[in-house]
Each structure stands twice: as C-alpha cells, then as structure tokens.
Amino acid sequence: MTTTVQPAEEIALIKEVDVHLTIKRFNPETDVRPHWREYDLKLKSSDTVLNALIAVKSTIDGTLSFRRSCAHGVCGSDAMMINGENRLGCVNLISTIGTDLVIEPVRGLPVIKDLVVDMEPFFAQYRSVLPYLIANDDPGYKERYQSPEERARFDDTTKCILCGACSTSCPVYWANGTYIGPAAIVNAHRFIFDSRDQAKTERLDILNQKSGVWRCRTSFNCTEACPRGIKVTEAIEEVKRAILYDRS
Amino acid sequence: MNVHYHSYDAVIVGAGGAGLRAALETAGKVRTAVITKLYPTRSHTGAAQGGMCAALSNVEEDYWEWHAFDTVKGGDYLGDQDAIDIMCREAIDAVIDLEHFGLPFSRTPEGRIDQRRFGGHTRNHGEAPVRRACYAADRTGHMILQTLYQQCVAADVNFFNEFQVFDVLFDGEGASRRAAGVVAYELATGDLHVFASKGVLFATGGYGRIFQITSNAHTLTGDGPGVLFHRGIPLEDIEFFQFHPTGIYGIGILLTEGARGEGGILRNGLGERFMERVAPTVKDLAPRDMVARAIHAEIKEGRGAGPDKDYVYLDLTHLPPEQIDAKLPDISGFVRTYLGLEPKTDPIPIQPTAHYAMGGIPTNVHGEVVIDGNNTVLPGLYAAGECACVSVHGANRLGTNSLLDINVFGRRGGRAMVEYVQGVDHPDLPRSVVDPTRERIDMMMNSTGSEKVGAIRGELQVAMMRDASVVRTGESLQEALRVIHELRDRYEKVTIDDKGSVFNYDLTEALELGSLLDIAEVLVLGADARKESRGAHWRDDFPTRDDANWMKHTLAYRDESGAITLDYKPVVQGRYEPMERKY
Numbered sequence: 007m008t009t010t011v012q013p014a015e016e017i018a019l020i021k022e023v024d025v026h027l028t029i030k031r032f033n034p035e036t037d038v039r040p041h042w043r044e045y046d047l048k049l050k051s052s053d054t055v056l057n058a059l060i061a062v063k064s065t066i067d068g069t070l071s072f073r074r075s076c077a078h079g080v081c082g083s084d085a086m087m088i089n090g091e092n093r094l095g096c097v098n099l100i101s102t103i104g105t106d107l108v109i110e111p112v113r114g115l116p117v118i119k120d121l122v123v124d125m126e127p128f129f130a131q132y133r134s135v136l137p138y139l140i141a142n143d144d145p146g147y148k149e150r151y152q153s154p155e156e157r158a159r160f161d162d163t164t165k166c167i168l169c170g171a172c173s174t175s176c177p178v179y180w181a182n183g184t185y186i187g188p189a190a191i192v193n194a195h196r197f198i199f200d201s202r203d204q205a206k207t208e209r210l211d212i213l214n215q216k217s218g219v220w221r222c223r224t225s226f227n228c229t230e231a232c233p234r235g236i237k238v239t240e241a242i243e244e245v246k247r248a249i250l251y252d253r254s
Numbered sequence: 255m256n257v258h259y260h261s262y263d264a265v266i267v268g269a270g271g272a273g274l275r276a277a278l279e280t281a282g283k284v285r286t287a288v289i290t291k292l293y294p295t296r297s298h299t300g301a302a303q304g305g306m307c308a309a310l311s312n313v314e315e316d317y318w319e320w321h322a323f324d325t326v327k328g329g330d331y332l333g334d335q336d337a338i339d340i341m342c343r344e345a346i347d348a349v350i351d352l353e354h355f356g357l358p359f360s361r362t363p364e365g366r367i368d369q370r371r372f373g374g375h376t377r378n379h380g381e382a383p384v385r386r387a388c389y390a391a392d393r394t395g396h397m398i399l400q401t402l403y404q405q406c407v408a409a410d411v412n413f414f415n416e417f418q419v420f421d422v423l424f425d426g427e428g429a430s431r432r433a434a435g436v437v438a439y440e441l442a443t444g445d446l447h448v449f450a451s452k453g454v455l456f457a458t459g460g461y462g463r464i465f466q467i468t469s470n471a472h473t474l475t476g477d478g479p480g481v482l483f484h485r486g487i488p489l490e491d492i493e494f495f496q497f498h499p500t501g502i503y504g505i506g507i508l509l510t511e512g513a514r515g516e517g518g519i520l521r522n523g524l525g526e527r528f529m530e531r532v533a534p535t536v537k538d539l540a541p542r543d544m545v546a547r548a549i550h551a552e553i554k555e556g557r558g559a560g561p562d563k564d565y566v567y568l569d570l571t572h573l574p575p576e577q578i579d580a581k582l583p584d585i586s587g588f589v590r591t592y593l594g595l596e597p598k599t600d601p602i603p604i605q606p607t608a609h610y611a612m613g614g615i616p617t618n619v620h621g622e623v624v625i626d627g628n629n630t631v632l633p634g635l636y637a638a639g640e641c642a643c644v645s646v647h648g649a650n651r652l653g654t655n656s657l658l659d660i661n662v663f664g665r666r667g668g669r670a671m672v673e674y675v676q677g678v679d680h681p682d683l684p685r686s687v688v689d690p691t692r693e694r695i696d697m698m699m700n701s702t703g704s705e706k707v708g709a710i711r712g713e714l715q716v717a718m719m720r721d722a723s724v725v726r727t728g729e730s731l732q733e734a735l736r737v738i739h740e741l742r743d744r745y746e747k748v749t750i751d752d753k754g755s756v757f758n759y760d761l762t763e764a765l766e767l768g769s770l771l772d773i774a775e776v777l778v779l780g781a782d783a784r785k786e787s788r789g790a791h792w793r794d795d796f797p798t799r800d801d802a803n804w805m806k807h808t809l810a811y812r813d814e815s816g817a818i819t820l821d822y823k824p825v826v827q828g829r830y831e832p833m834e835r836k837y
Contacts, residue, residue, distance in 0.1 A: 033754060033756070034756055035754050035755065035756060036754075052504070052592070060708075063708075063759075063760070064706065064707065064708025064709075065706075065708065067751060068706075068707075068750055068751030068752050068760040069751050069752040069754070069760065071752075071756075071757040071758070071759055072759075073296075074472050074473075075292055075296045075297075075298070075471040075472055075473045076296075076298060076300070076301050076471040076472075077471065077472055077507075078301070078507045078588060078592075079587075079588075079591070080300050080301050080393075080396060080584070081292075081295070081296040081297070081298070081300055081301070081471065082295060082296060083292070083293075083296045097591050099591070099592070101594075118442060118756060118757060119754075119756045119757045120757075122757045125293065129293070132407075133407055136408075137404050137407060138355075138356060138404035138405055138407055138408040139355060139356025139401075139404070141354075141356075145353075145354055147347075147350065148350065149349075149350055149353040149354075149359075149366060149367050150353060150354070151361075151364070151365035151366060152361055152365050153361065153363075153365045154360075154361045154362075154363065154365075156365075157358060157359075157360070157361050160358070161358070161391075164358050164390075164397065164400070165393070165396075166400075167295065167300070167396070168293075168295050197356075200356070200358070202356065203356075235587075
C-alpha cells in the first residue's frame with residue numbers, strides 16, 4: 007500500500023535580477039597597485055556570489071582569478087570579502103545578500119592576483135599547533151572508545167574547513183604579523199578537548215606563547231565570519247581557560 | 255616559460271582521500287611528492303556525507319561476506335568479485351585505521367563507532383537493511399579528508415599545492431614502457447615542473463563536470479584519466495556513471511542517502527511514497543540507480559512536483575527535530591541556504607544529480623594500472639579512488655563504498671608503489687619530455703579563435719544531461735555524439751582572455767575542457783555500444799540485463815590520431831552467481 011501525505015508548498019519563486027559587481031582587481035604582472043572594476047550582468051536571484059564571479063569570468067573577462075571548488079561551502083576555497091564582511095562566495099545567494107556587491111580579497115594575507123591570496127602563512131600557523139591526534143598507547147586492533155559526551159565536547163571545532171575567513175577577519179591578525187590566528191586555535195582546540203589525545207600540554211604551551219591565544223581581544227569578528235557556524239571566540243576562550251586552570 | 259626539475263621515488267597526483275591515504279604509506283619510506291591542483295583540504299572527498307561501510311557488527315550482526323554480496327548485487331554483477339572481497343574484508347581494518355588516526359566518528363552509548371543504514375546494504379543477502387555505515391554526523395567525508403591531511407602533516411608529507419599535472423612520462427617504448435614521472439604546471443608562477451619518479455600514482459577523482467546537474471566540485475574534470483588516455487592507457491567502464499537520487503533541485507548539491515538511512519522518505523507530487531512500489535523490501539533504501547530511475551519515471555509519468563512537475567520530495571518532516579540536528583546538520587543547512595526551506599517542516603525538492611564515476615583507469619587489486627584485456631601491468635603506474643576502476647563498484651556503486659574504496663585501495667596502491675620503487679632504478683629523462691606540455695600551453699595562450707571555454711563546456715553539460723544520463727537510447731546517444739563532435743571542432747578554435755602566468759585559471763579551465771570532451775565521448779561510445787541495461791547504464795531500447803553478451807568490462811583506447819576504439823575484458827566472477835536484482 008502506498009502511503010500519502012499532503013504535498014509541500016512550492017519553493018520560492020526564482021526571479022531574474024540585475025547584479026552590479028565591484029571587484030578589487032590586481033594583476034602582479036601589469037599593475038602597480040590594486041584597482042576597482044565594475045561589472046553588470048543578469049543573474050537569477052537563486053544564484054550565489056560565486057555564480058556571479060563565474061559569470062563574469064566566462065562571459066565578460068576571463069582574466070579574473072579566484073579559487074573555487076565544491077561550490078557549496080565545504081571545501082573552503084572561496085573565502086572573500088563581500089560588502090565588507092568575510093564570507094564564502096558559494097553559500098551567499100543574491101536573493102539574500104543583495105544585487106549590489108563589492109568584492110575584495112580577504113585581508114591579512116598577501117594578495118597574489120585578484121581574489122587569490124597567499125595561503126602559505128595561514129597553513130604554516132595551522133601546522134604549528136600539532137593539528138593531528140597524538141596518542142601513544144597501543145589500541146590494538148580495535149577502535150578506541152569514546153562516549154557520545156566526550157565526542158560532543160569537541161564537535162564544534164571539527165567542522166573547520168580551513169577557509170581562513172576567521173583569521174582574516176581578525177583585527178589583531180591584520181595588525182600583528184606573529185599572531186597565530188583563530189583558525190589555528192580552533193584546530194588546536196579540536197585536539198585539546200578530544201578525550202583520546204595525549205598532547206594537550208604541548209599544545210597549550212604553544213598557544214601560551216606570545217603569538218598564541220593571549221593576542222585575542224575578543225572582538226568576535228571570527229565567530230561572525232565563520233561560514234560553518236563554529237563558535238570560534240568561545241573555543242579561544244576555552245583554550246585560554248585551559249591554559250590558566252587545566253595545564254598539568 | 256621556466257622549467258624546474260625534481261627527482262622523487264614516488265609521485266602522487268591528487269590529494270583527496272585516495273592520494274592522502276597512499277601518501278601515508280609512502281611517506282617516510284620512499285621520497286614522495288604529492289602534487290595537487292588545489293590545497294589538499296579542498297578536495298571533494300570532503301563533500302562526502304553519509305558514511306563508510308564496514309561489517310564491524312558494533313550495533314547488529316553483520317559479516318564482511320554480506321557486505322561483499324550487497325556490493326556485487328548492487329553493482330549489477332559487473333564488479334570483479336576478487337576485488338570486492340578484498341575491499342569488504344579490509345573495510346573493517348580501514349575503519350579502525352581511521353579511528354586510530356583520530357577520526358571523530360559518531361559513537362554508540364557504549365562509546366563504540368556508531369553505524370547506520372544505507373542504500374543497498376542488507377542483512378543476510380537482502381533480508382532487510384542493516385546498520386553498516388560508520389559515520390561522523392553527515393560530514394564523514396570532511397572528517398576523513400581532514401584526518402588524513404592531519405596525519406600527512408604529522409608525517410611531514412611533501413606537498414606541491416596548486417600544481418596541475420598535464421602529462422605523464424614513460425621510460426622505454428611499447429611493451430617495455432614503465433612510468434617515469436609527470437609534468438606539472440605551477441599555478442602561482444606559470445612555470446613547468448618535471449617530476450622524474452620511479453612510481454606515479456594517480457588519485458585525481460571523478461569527472462562529474464561533464465554533466466549539467468552534478469554534486470561534483472567545479473574541479474572534477476577527469477584530469478588523471480584524461481592525461482593517461484592521451485598516452486594510450488585505456489579507460490574502463492566509463493559508460494557507468496552514477497546519478498545520486500537526492501540532489502537539491504536545480505543545483506545538484508548532494509543530500510546524503512543517510513537522510514533516508516535515518517528514516518527520510520521520497521514522495522512524488524501527489525505525496526505518494528513511490529519507492530514502496532519499486533522496492534517493496536528496502537523501499538527508499540534501494541540502490542541509487544534504481545531510485546534515480548524511479549524518480550525519473552515519476553516525473554516522466556506526470557507525478558512530479560512543482561510548477562513544471564520536474565522534481566520529487568525528500569521528506570524528513572516526520573523525523574524528530576533533534577535527530578535532524580544531530581545526524582543531518584550539514585544537509586539541513588544546505589536546504590536552508592539554497593532553497594530557503596526548513597527540512598524539519600518542509601519536504602525538500604530533489605532531482606537525480608550526476609555523482610560518481612564507476613569507471614576509470616583500469617587497475618588490479620594492488621592499484622597497478624593494467625593496460626589491456628589480459629590485465630598486463632604497466633610497471634610503476636598506479637591509480638586509486640574514483641579515477642580508478644578496480645572494479646569494485648561494477649555498474650553501480652553502493653553508498654559509502656567510495657569512502658571505503660579510497661581508503662582500502664589508496665592504502666594498497668601506496669604500499670605496492672613503495673615495494674616497487676625500492677627495487678628499480680631512477681628513470682632517465684631527456685630535457686625534451688617537457689615539450690608536449692609546453693607546446694599545448696603555448697598553443698592555448700596564443701590562440702586567436704572565437705570560441706569560449708564556458709560556452710562549450712555549458713553546451714556539453716546540457717547535452718550529456720539530456721542524452722546520456724539516467725535513461726539513454728541509441729537515438730539519444732547518437733545525438734550526444736553529434737554534439738560532442740561539433741564541440742570538439744569548436745574546441746580547436748577556443749581562445750582565452752588571460753595571457754598571464756599568475757593564477758591563470760582561464761588557461762587551466764581550457765585545458766581541463768579537453769579532458770571533459772574526451773571522457774564524454776568515451777562515455778557515449780561505450781553506452782551506445784552496450785546494448786543492454788545494467789546498473790547505472792539504462793537503455794530504454796534494451797531494458798534488460800544481458801549476461802550472455804554483456805557481462806564484460808568495456809575498455810576504450812585512443813590512438814595517436816585521436817580515434818577511439820572499444821574492446822572488452824571478462825568480469826572476475828566469484829561465489830555469487832548473477833541473479834535478478836530485486837529489493
């Protein structure tokens with residue numbers, strides 16, 4: 007027997023819209039400094055900012071460079087500044103963010119070309135916090151046990167996709183070349199609070215240095231910028247508290 | 255154009271799950287370079303959601319043999335049973351490995367790795383769905399990718415990020431050919447890099463971008479298969495391309511089968527649970543090819559939903575809201591973001607989306623590339639993951655078996671490559687090995703034609719979706735072929751705007767389009783020749799499986815002139831006799 011339920015309402019109407027893009031361009035082979043270029047195009051209201059950039063690239067100006075891959079917010083390629091805020095291009099729809107878009111590369115990392123920034127300093131900071139499980143006991147041929155509560159303790163910070171939106175929204179990160187940045191702290195947090203890990207002290211020592219968590223001025227920019235909804239500032243605060251109270 | 259020279263024992267091309275898993279085997283043992291056109295964490299393994307199956311029996315009785323049976327049957331008897339046995343047996347170990355690497359699996363109340371139901375995975379040879387998929391919420395792929403990358407950081411793996419491979423090198427001629435490295439283009443500088451290497455493992459992922467509606471990343475353009483095909487390596491079973499039943503309507507973003515594993519139901523425009531008619535035992539958890547066809551049929555017969563009656567619903571509204579939050583948080587977010595709907599109260603419009611290539615570079619169970627119907631190994635050349643065809647997925651992959659494949663065969667390929675390279679000398683390469691790549695790039699940079707990459711790619715994707723996707727006929731495939739040939743001619747006249755050497759994606763997209771056209775043509779030729787319906791390959795004009803004539807793998811070869819010929823090789827049979835596929 008086939009069961010039946012009430013069909014759903016229709017999905018929101020998709021309209022054609024005029025979009026005006028203002029993009030900060032820079033080509034290191036021809037430009038002395040960055041400059042603004044404007045583009046007008048017709049898109050669907052359901053298109054994303056990334057769709058808009060792809061449309062510019064494929065129909066108006068193929069020299070525009072930007073990174074993209076999954077196009078639905080899980081790969082972290084397309085963090086950029088959209089109307090003054092760090093966001094992923096692929097998870098922001100024209101219908102919600104508007105048709106007048108100002109797009110710049112993220113701040114705090116060197117611009118290479120257009121929206122492409124040098125991610126190496128960012129990944130070096132990530133690597134510096136020992137971002138991998140360190141557990142020296144031999145678990146044998148079975149899984150280590152971990153209760154759902156222990157697993158939940160660090161769930162939020164496992165969501166990080168290393169897009170860099172948090173670190174490059176942080177005023178301290180912009181101003182201070184040595185601050186390790188929120189993303190690295192998030193990835194340290196993910197292991198510090200994992201019940202299976204045994205290198206909590208080493209990581210807390212790293213984050214207790216001058217480049218570490220004490221640089222954070224709790225501006226919450228990182229939390230607002232995170233496309234994964236990670237409570238970044240809270241994670242940093244938890245690491246600060248662990249340094250003060252839990253370090254063995 | 256500057257050219258740099260590197261010498262390694264092993265080169266891995268691609269840094270998704272398979273490439274990283276292979277790297278963990280080679281790192282510290284042989285000098286390894288991992289080359290990726292992205293950053294490793296951008297790879298599409300990270301988009302996998304639902305789980306990775308292994309008969310751990312953590313929550314209910316299960317055996318790897320049951321898993322193997324399901325995989326053979328799910329693949330509609332085109333999978334090689336020796337390889338399937340290996341995958342399902344080693345699955346258990348592969349999951350435990352990942353846990354030891356730190357993967358944050360979702361847990362049972364007792365603290366063990368939790369398991370859930372998934373399409374086509376059953377208890378005791380089809381009796382009922384079984385809880386076999388190990389998972390981490392609905393971001394299992396993300397966790398696997400992150401965990402493997404973390405371990406690569408720990409192992410100090412040598413990455414060449416944002417280097418794109420455009421050629422593979424060989425030492426020797428004809429039958430004495432062995433792998434000798436690759437040529438890569440550095441995106442940041444436009445320089446070319448010759449990587450001389452004793453072993454080369456390709457792990458470049460799929461090529462879903464030949465289709466208009468796809469769950470695949472923009473970057474999944476078949477780079478590895480494309481490069482090897484041009485160097486005379488055959489491609490296997492390309493006509494078998496999986497459409498995942500539940501892509502977000504109009505966009506194709508994946509909504510995991512885990513949603514149905516958690517109790518989600520498919521409904522047509524009338525609100526009917528149509529899978530009850532199609533697969534009375536497992537219903538919504540039938541294999542993907544069957545569900546995708548069922549959706550296609552609902553829409554074709556006028557029972558679709560929406561103004562154009564061209565989608566159906568994935569209904570989660572009866573699930574407890576806290577279960578949706580805990581088990582399906584990411585896909586709920588996608589639905590809110592892209593459709594503006596709330597999955598707790600609104601049924602979700604979905605349509606089948608091009609998802610996974612069952613076919614690819616032919617390999618044996620050690621990840622060694624085999625180049626003919628006799629499974630002759632080409633020494634030093636390996637492939638693993640979606641770009642490879644072992645074949646464990648046959649004509650239709652079961653959900654979760656891709657994350658399994660990358661782990662089992664990434665590990666196997668890496669190990670086999672270590673063993674091989676420790677026993678052979680470094681290849682000798684003349685400077686001229688870089689010339690073909692340099693000429694290709696120069697030609698594209700200096701082209702003055704009138705055709706644009708985006709237009710050709712878009713037309714290819716539309717034609718493939720219309721004529722070579724869930725349901726095919728001889729007529730539709732001929733039409734697809736006609737379009738591909740026309741687009742090939744236009745591709746000769748393609749031109750790019752960007753003539754620079756720094757992050758010139760205009761150039762790389764143009765070169766990627768060449769691979770897309772090649773693979774699309776192979777797909778259509780294989781599909782047109784195969785006069786039967788099996789797994790994901792459905793022919794309305796030949797609607798039954800024909801084991802007498804077609805229980806064999808397709809091998810497509812390209813000769814120097816660009817002509818494509820088809821050959822076949824037998825399926826490796828085993829303990830499971832072909833039977834009618836009912837669920």
